[in-house]
Amino acid sequence: MSTPPIAPGATIGIIGGGQLGRMIAVAAAQYGLKCHIYCPDPDSPAFEVAGRRTVAPYDDAAALMAFAESVDVVTYEFENIPSQTAEILAARRPLHPSASALATTQDRLTEKSFVAGLGIPVAPFRAVDDAAGLADAVREIGLPAVLKTRRFGYDGKGQVMLRDAVADPAAVMASLRDQPCILEGFVPFEAEVSVVAARNAQGRFSAFSPCANEHRHHILARTIVPAPGMAPETAADATAIARRIADALDYVGVLAVEMFLVRGADGRASVVVNEIAPRVHNSGHWTIEGAETSQFAQHVRAICGWPLGSPALTGRSVEMLNLIGDQADDWTRILAEPGSHLHLYGKGEARSGRKMGHVTRVTTGP
Amino acid sequence: MSTPPIAPGATIGIIGGGQLGRMIAVAAAQYGLKCHIYCPDPDSPAFEVAGRRTVAPYDDAAALMAFAESVDVVTYEFENIPSQTAEILAARRPLHPSASALATTQDRLTEKSFVAGLGIPVAPFRAVDDAAGLADAVREIGLPAVLKTRRFGYDGKGQVMLRDAVADPAAVMASLRDQPCILEGFVPFEAEVSVVAARNAQGRFSAFSPCANEHRHHILARTIVPAPGMAPETAADATAIARRIADALDYVGVLAVEMFLVRGADGRASVVVNEIAPRVHNSGHWTIEGAETSQFAQHVRAICGWPLGSPALTGRSVEMLNLIGDQADDWTRILAEPGSHLHLYGKGEARSGRKMGHVTRVTTGP
Missing domain, CATH: 3.40.50.20 (Rossmann fold)
Structure with missing residues (x-):
């Protein structure tokens, strides 16, 4: 349509x-x-x-x-x-994004196959449908590896890290409720980075500066922009990969491409795509104060068929901290902190692991 | 309470x-x-x-x-x-602001008397209740002068500029529906400026940088920050006046003090208070992108009893343009303009003189 x-x-x-x-x-x-x-x-x-x-x-x-x-x-x-x-x-x-972009990205196996099919580096992966399949996949890929449900996983839910020989594959599958899975080889990464970008119906593409993400207990804890230790040419590679993905999906809206920053034996840095989020993304929250156009405004522009806004940084660097669970109780201190922009989501109960809000700090000046 | x-x-x-x-x-x-x-x-x-x-x-x-x-x-x-x-x-x-702050500022006569009572310069003024009173007031204050209804005026509504001898005072009063009025001596100003500031329940005060305002047909058309041609000491005077007014009203929330920038015979600049708006103000819209804390966030902080945020500029200067009536039809052009932040208020009908939105442009760099 x-x-x-x-x-x-x-x-x-x-x-x-x-x-x-x-x-x-x-x-x-x-x-x-x-x-x-x-x-x-x-x-x-x-x-x-x-x-x-x-x-x-x-x-x-x-x-x-x-x-x-x-x-x-x-x-x-x-x-x-x-x-x-x-x-x-x-x-x-x-x-927007389309039903087909959604179908491709909501299943980890379809998504990985799609990205690999574009010639973009991903971790080695195998489909795992049952215990026998898991044993085969471990033999082929080796350990450590991560077993993930193909669908409905988020924030580390629906995945198991496999470090040592898998003694009881059936028990591992049962721990993921015997859902269809994918086994992914573990990537020894230097940093986790993401590219949040937008593409509109006219095919225009605009990416925010790649950012570095730190997770705690599988939940995003902190995002830093620009990504420290990421050379400009690596950042350009990462952005080009996000663009190829967006173009191939004929994507309309904001998407986030999560990647691992890895260093080869020759010392060269490169990126390996981990997953695609077909939506605005937690690692783009810094754009509200930290970019000329927020990821949310950019998404609205893209899905409305409007020109995309400037993704330029408003300062020299930005830090975004998630407020998880009772970290949000700290709101009075954060409110009083010069340069801190407090965001609370209006959720009733500060359950453990629940994203309650975030704080953004923009560094300006030289 | x-x-x-x-x-x-x-x-x-x-x-x-x-x-x-x-x-x-x-x-x-x-x-x-x-x-x-x-x-x-x-x-x-x-x-x-x-x-x-x-x-x-x-x-x-x-x-x-x-x-x-x-x-x-x-x-x-x-x-x-x-x-x-x-x-x-x-x-x-x-x-917040209190009923008494509201009572003082919603009647031009009460407001002018209150400000003058603080020893703050205002235009000469007289209460005018009827045609005879108008004739007297014109004799005392001289012309040109502006006759304004004491209550319910905004954007130039409820006022008449009197330039020449008033031949028929009864007709003039009738044109303002014989409401209680105030006659104000015309102030030959160099610029119209305003100070948007906040005071919280603890008595803390924080002002945004004074801004220069240009009106067209009595409606704000453009706000520039910092106010061009306003020396730092005049800006400090203006801010100190806003603070005295806020303190005297025991004010809680954001207020705007509109002033005339005048130049004395000795060449010295000073300010004359025109009116007080006991609320967030059109001349403070630039703070959404142009200040560390927007006037709206600052108002929320003040009325919630929270610490006030930083009013510092995010760039070197800011320009805010109102979109009046069919000026809002220009939204596609504005959206495509690098550095322009478009705000539309979601009003159905772009009637002539109606404020439909605004645009903010922040200038960064040296």
């Missing part, structure tokens, strides 16, 4: 009501766009900043149809959307 | 649903605060970015009481609130 340009006053439909949908809605409001949020959780953070909401399951066809009819363009804030849901929406309104 | 500090998760009640309320609500959301907007117009722009709304007249006591009970603190985006409305709210929840 081709996309007529959307004008201010139109309504963006957003599937998913978490902090990403919330920040997309705020960015849309700046441009005079309305938002309609669709989420099964009646306490969704995004509901607080949008004029319209639908509380219904993601597989409620009637609710999805009514939702689609009420908006001008549809997007989403998370990739675990059933394919039937995407089809119902795409049949009625422009859906 | 004293103000307990408000915590994220609490709800701010905002009286008025225009663009100012809309931008306050967006700023509150960043801090994890909810908003409840009260406005009689069912199409209010602020409704689109808030989780809760009340559509009711400003004098509906039952609706006001229910509204107050549903929120933790109340603020407003315009000063023409009936005093009874303010009293109903203030009896139930902390109201």
Whole structure:
């Protein structure tokens, strides 16, 4: 379905009501766009900043149809959307990113095969459907390796690190509820980096500066821009890879490509693609204050068929810290800290491991 | 009523649903605060970015009481609130700025008398209640002078410029619907400037850099920061005046003090206070991208009892252009302009003279 340009006053439909949908809605409001949020959780953070909401399951066809009819363009804030849901929406309104981009990126095996097929370096991988398959895959790839469910994983959920010989493959598969999996060879990386970028319907591409990401307990803890120790030519390579991926997916919207920064025996740095997030991304939150255009505004521009904004840094460097669980209790101290920009997502309960907010610090001057 | 500090998760009640309320609500959301907007117009722009709304007249006591009970603190985006409305709210929840600050600033005569009483320069003024009073006042103050209604004027509405001898004072009064008025001597100014500043419940004060404002047809057209031709010592004087006014009002929240920049016979520059807006102000919109803390975030901090944020400029200078009426039709060009930040308020109809949005341009570098 081709996309007529959307004008201010139109309504963006957003599937998913978490902090990403919330920040997309705020960015849309700046441009005079309305938002309609669709989420099964009646306490969704995004509901607080949008004029319209639908509380219904993601597989409620009637609710999805009514939702689609009420908006001008549809997007989403998370990739675990059933394919039937995407089809119902795409049949009625422009859906960005497309159902096919979603299908490719919501399954780790499809995604890895797609990226490898573009000739872009990825970790060695094998499909694993059962215990016997796991034993075979370990023999072929070697250890250490990471076994991941093909679908629905996030923040380290749905994966197991395999370091030593796998004594009981059936038990390992059972720990992932015997879901279809992928075994990925472990990549000894120097740093985890990501490229957050946008592509619009006209094929224009714009990437933010690659950033370095530090995880704790598999959850993003800190993002630094520019990525320390990443040479300009490596950053350019990483950006070119993101562009090839976006072009090959005929992608419309913001995407994030997570990569490992590795160093070869010859001392040369290069990147290996880990995964693609077909949406705005936690490692792009720094752009709200740290870039001329935020990733959320850029996503809105892309899905509306508008020109992309400048991704230039507003300062010399930026640091973004996630506030996980009770770290958000520190809000009074952060508020008083000169140069710290506090963001809280309006979530009720600060459960352990829950992303409650983030803090951005922009360094200006020489 | 004293103000307990408000915590994220609490709800701010905002009286008025225009663009100012809309931008306050967006700023509150960043801090994890909810908003409840009260406005009689069912199409209010602020409704689109808030989780809760009340559509009711400003004098509906039952609706006001229910509204107050549903929120933790109340603020407003315009000063023409009936005093009874303010009293109903203030009896139930902390109201910032206070009912007394509102009473002082919503009547031009009370406001001018208050400022003059602080020993701060204002234009000569006289109360005018009828045609005879107008004739007397013109004799005392001289011409040119400006006759303004004491209440409910904005953007040049409710005022008449008197240049020549007033032949028919009764006709002039009738043109302002015989409302109680104030005659103000015309101040030959070099520039119109404003100081947007905040004061919190602890008495801390923080001012943004004074800005120069250009009006067209009595509506703000352009704001420039720092104000060109305003020497640092004059800017410091202007800021000190804003602080004395805020302290004397025991003010909590953001206020704007509009001033004339005048030059004496000796060539010395000074400022004359024109009026006080007890709220966030159009001449402070540049702070969204142009200052470390926006006026909207600063207002939220002040009314919540939080520490004030840094008012420092993010660049070397900033220009803010209002988009009035069909100027907003230019949005596609502005979107494509590097360095331009487009803001549209989501108003349905681009009526002549209606503020539809604004554009901010921050100049960085040396």
